[in-house]
Amino acid sequence: MRDVCVVGLGLIGGSVLRAAAAAGRVTWGATASQADAVAARADGFDVVGVDAALERARAQDALVVVAVPLPAVEDVLRALPEGVRLTDVVSVKGPVADLVARVAPHARYVGGHPMAGTSASGWAAGDAALFRGAAWVVAADDGADPDVFADVTALALATGAHVVPASAAEHDAAVARVSHLPHVLAAVLASVGADGGPLALSLAAGSFGDGTRVAGSRPELVRAMCEGNRGALLDAVDDALGRLGAARGSLASTGALAKTIEAGHAARLALRDRPEPTTATTVDLTSPDALEVLRDLGARGGRVVALDGTTAHARTS
Amino acid sequence: MRDVCVVGLGLIGGSVLRAAAAAGRVTWGATASQADAVAARADGFDVVGVDAALERARAQDALVVVAVPLPAVEDVLRALPEGVRLTDVVSVKGPVADLVARVAPHARYVGGHPMAGTSASGWAAGDAALFRGAAWVVAADDGADPDVFADVTALALATGAHVVPASAAEHDAAVARVSHLPHVLAAVLASVGADGGPLALSLAAGSFGDGTRVAGSRPELVRAMCEGNRGALLDAVDDALGRLGAARGSLASTGALAKTIEAGHAARLALRDRPEPTTATTVDLTSPDALEVLRDLGARGGRVVALDGTTAHARTS
Numbered sequence: 018m019r020d021v022c023v024v025g026l027g028l029i030g031g032s033v034l035r036a037a038a039a040a041g042r043v044t045w046g047a048t049a050s051q052a053d054a055v056a057a058r059a060d061g062f063d064v065v066g067v068d069a070a071l072e073r074a075r076a077q078d079a080l081v082v083v084a085v086p087l088p089a090v091e092d093v094l095r096a097l098p099e100g101v102r103l104t105d106v107v108s109v110k111g112p113v114a115d116l117v118a119r120v121a122p123h124a125r126y127v128g129g130h131p132m133a134g135t136s137a138s139g140w141a142a143g144d145a146a147l148f149r150g151a152a153w154v155v156a157a158d159d160g161a162d163p164d165v166f167a168d169v170t171a172l173a174l175a176t177g178a179h180v181v182p183a184s185a186a187e188h189d190a191a192v193a194r195v196s197h198l199p200h201v202l203a204a205v206l207a208s209v210g211a212d213g214g215p216l217a218l219s220l221a222a223g224s225f226g227d228g229t230r231v232a233g234s235r236p237e238l239v240r241a242m243c244e245g246n247r248g249a250l251l252d253a254v255d256d257a258l259g260r261l262g263a264a265r266g267s268l269a270s271t272g273a274l275a276k277t278i279e280a281g282h283a284a285r286l287a288l289r290d291r292p293e294p295t296t297a298t299t300v301d302l303t304s305p306d307a308l309e310v311l312r313d314l315g316a317r318g319g320r321v322v323a324l325d326g327t328t329a330h331a332r333t334s
Numbered sequence: 335m336r337d338v339c340v341v342g343l344g345l346i347g348g349s350v351l352r353a354a355a356a357a358g359r360v361t362w363g364a365t366a367s368q369a370d371a372v373a374a375r376a377d378g379f380d381v382v383g384v385d386a387a388l389e390r391a392r393a394q395d396a397l398v399v400v401a402v403p404l405p406a407v408e409d410v411l412r413a414l415p416e417g418v419r420l421t422d423v424v425s426v427k428g429p430v431a432d433l434v435a436r437v438a439p440h441a442r443y444v445g446g447h448p449m450a451g452t453s454a455s456g457w458a459a460g461d462a463a464l465f466r467g468a469a470w471v472v473a474a475d476d477g478a479d480p481d482v483f484a485d486v487t488a489l490a491l492a493t494g495a496h497v498v499p500a501s502a503a504e505h506d507a508a509v510a511r512v513s514h515l516p517h518v519l520a521a522v523l524a525s526v527g528a529d530g531g532p533l534a535l536s537l538a539a540g541s542f543g544d545g546t547r548v549a550g551s552r553p554e555l556v557r558a559m560c561e562g563n564r565g566a567l568l569d570a571v572d573d574a575l576g577r578l579g580a581a582r583g584s585l586a587s588t589g590a591l592a593k594t595i596e597a598g599h600a601a602r603l604a605l606r607d608r609p610e611p612t613t614a615t616t617v618d619l620t621s622p623d624a625l626e627v628l629r630d631l632g633a634r635g636g637r638v639v640a641l642d643g644t645t646a647h648a649r650t651s
Contacts, residue, residue: 132539152537181536191534195527199541201591202519204598205577209570210512211601215635215651217508218608219498220469222449224516224548225605231541232602236595243591253526254582260522261578265571274518274560278553281521284528285549288542291535318532334532 018042019102019168020079022070024093026053028134029106030084031143034062036176039145043077045070049089053140060140067096075101080168082106082129086238087113087245094120104129104169108192109246110156110185127165128156128185130192131178138235149177152320157182157311163302163327171324180321180329182311186249193249198257200239201250203232292334294319302327335359336419336485337396339387341410343370345451346423347401348460351379353493356462360394362387366406370457377457384413392418397485399423399446403555404430404562411438421446421486425509426563427473427502444482445473445502447509448495455552466494469637474499474628480619480644488641497638497646499628503566510566515574517556518567520549609651611636617646 021037023030026048034057038044045063047070048054054064065073074081075098083093083105090105090113097103103124107113110128117126133151153173155166170180183191207229210217231239243250264277300310300321311321311329319333338354340347343365351374355361362380364387365371371381382390391398392415400410400422407422407430414420420441424430427445434443450468470490472483487497500508524546527534548556560567581594617627617638628638628646636650 132537151539154537181533183533187533188537191530191537194530194534195538195542198526199523199545201578201581201594202523202545203541203602204594205574205581206516206519207598207601207605208577208594209515209573211604212573213508213511214633215608216498216500216504216633217511218605219632219635219637220449220471220505220508221512221605222468224520225512227544227547228516228519229598229602229605230544232598233606234599236592236599239595239599240591243595244585244589247585247589251582251586254578254585256526256529257522258575258578258582260525261518261571261575264518264522265568265575268561268564268571269568272561272564274557275553277518277521277525278556278560281524281546281549282551282553282556284524285520285546287528288524288535288538288546289550291532315536316531316533318536320536 019171020044020077021082021172022046022074022079023082023084024048024067024070025084026050026057026064026140027084028138028142029131030082031057031140032145032147033082033084033106033176035143035145036148037172038062040175042175045073056140067093071096071098071101078102080104080172086241088241091116091120094124097121097124099123100125102165102168104165106131107245108196108242110154110188112245114156114158114185125162125165127161127169129169129173130154130188131173138238146177148173151178152181153178154181154183154188156185156188157308157315158184159308161308163307167302167324167327170321170329174324182315182321184312187312187316189246189249190252193246193253197243197246197250198253200231200234200243201254202257203229207232291318294332294334296333298331298333300329300331302329336488337361337394338399338489339363339391339396340399340401341365341384341387342401343367343374343381343457344401345455345459346448347399348374348457349462349464350399350401350423350493352460352462353465354489355379357492359492362390373457384410388413388415388418395419397421397489403558405558408433408437411441414438414441416440417442419482419485421482423448425513425559427471427505429562431473431475431502442479442482444478444486446486446490447471447505448490455555463494465490468495469498470495471498471500471505473502473505474625474632475501476625478625480624484619484641484644487638487646491639491641499632499638501629504629504633506563506566507569510563510570514560514563514567515570517548517551517560518571519574520546524549608635611649611651613650615648615650617648619644619646
């Protein structure tokens with residue numbers, strides 16, 4: 018079991034450190050936040066300076082998990098010793114991969130993104146069980162180091178997550194649609210509602226409450242997440258603008274919203290009724306087409322649920 | 335206590351009939367649905383034919399509550415005897431008022447809209463407690479009959495709701511923003527997400543689930559509700575298109591979403607933190623400016639919470 022070094026001990030990093038330790042790994046962490054460092058040490062975790070943590074990772078051939086916000090990633094990369102095993106938990110994958118290629122091309126990097134979180138933040142909000150049952154995307158781009166791909170997959174599985182393999186671009190396009198666009202639309206809806214004044218707010222019920230809920234998240238975190246995925250989010254916003262504009266045109270011209278409402282209903286049912294991935298399959302991580310097979314599996318809604326040496330056990334629907 | 339005649343015994347009409355009976359009113363109902371009629375009779379309610387129900391309402395000077403979907407309202411109005419006290423529970427008020435003025439100008443009509451409901455429908459889904467704690471908009475347009483305004487207010491209060499007075503146009507503009515636009519945006523978001531394929535749906539978590547929840551409602555009900563409020567909904571959709579277009583422009587040009595996200599966050603906090611209406615005031619329903627005072631009260635987020643003869647007891651923040 019490979020040692021784990023986590024840099025950044027907020028909600029996600031703190032949860033990774035706890036979950037890895039709970040799974041029996043040797044772990045240590047580092048953070049620029051004095052408050053998080055004090056709190057993590059008080060909880061019995063080994064917290065050292067960033068440079069010391071990274072040097073120890075090199076010496077132990079550990080897996081380094083970068084768990085700082087996107088704007089702080091570059092500084093961590095600059096401090097990275099040559100050739101370490103590296104992953105991250107940032108919510109966007111293309112921009113981090115570009116940064117690694119530019120700043121730390123020597124790193125053995127395979128990106129990751131656990132799809133878990135709460136509106137809370139900081140070490141105190143962390144939880145060893147945060148990732149249980151969650152999807153953890155592991156980047157399966159051509160050229161990824163199969164050995165590190167296995168390291169990241171093993172860590173994700175050890176926390177109770179299942180692994181969804183995808184290219185960085187596929188990941189970014191998907192989360193733009195199902196994670197970042199929802200935040201933009203919630204903000205827009207909240208503002209349009211508030212423009213209706215006290216009367217509108219006094220009549221707001223379930224649909225407005227549901228549709229605006231994530232607008233209550235911390236704006237600086239939402240901004241960092243959405244702005245970090247600019248290219249893919251622009252595509253998703255354009256898709257939404259096109260569909261909303263078509264609804265507007267249809268309502269204005271014929272008075273009908275049939276196409277909009279029925280397509281939305283069918284899509285919601287598709288989400289609710291999506292097939293459970295129950296068909297077992299295996300992927301040999303040492304085979305030359307392993308990454309392609311894994312990406313194809315993820316694109317069809319499949320997941321890796323166990324790792325046995327270099328054999329990934331997967332489920333597809 | 336005035337007798338209550340409910341025409342249409344689905345979720346809302348059936349709940350009004352039950353709640354009025356539970357409050358001690360003499361009640362009877364009518365419905366075009368044989369299934370609802372059988373079920374309501376089996377539950378001990380007095381259900382007769384539509385013509386007989388309306389004739390009895392005239393003879394007893396009862397309040398008639400039209401609780402059929404908007405497309406079926408005109409037929410009920412055509413069957414209405416001269417001069418009956420009339421309200422409705424349709425989710426849009428301007429179009430119903432126009433219809434009454436055209437088809438049954440003799441009716442003593444004051445529109446209403448209880449802001450309650452579930453995704454279920456039919457008599458069996460009804461509940462005498464459905465309106466407890468809910469807002470019930472009562473139309474306070476100039477020229478409204480103060481006597482019937484008091485009848486509708488008394489019925490709404492008897493069901494456990496509080497009354498929000500507003501003009502038909504103010505109501506329609508408000509619900510377009512906080513009730514109909516959320517359905518349109520949920521449909522758009524669900525479709526954009528589904529366009530991402532199985533990978534996107536396998537990564538969908540809380541924000542996508544919240545943002546698309548009401549897209550699971552029955553499409554024919556959502557269409558009837560949204561299409562019935564065409565004019566006001568177009569304004570709300572245009573507001574959303576403008577804000578979403580501005581977000582797109584800002585993201586494309588500067589990469590920033592600060593304005594969108596921060597405005598949405600402030601609006602969501604305004605919803606969460608809106609002041610409880612705790613300042614007591616009274617409105618004399620017989621005074622010449624009563625309707626104007628009531629509309630102003632509703633526009634400021636106030637509500638009527640009790641009725642004592644012709645004195646309305648209200649709360650404002």
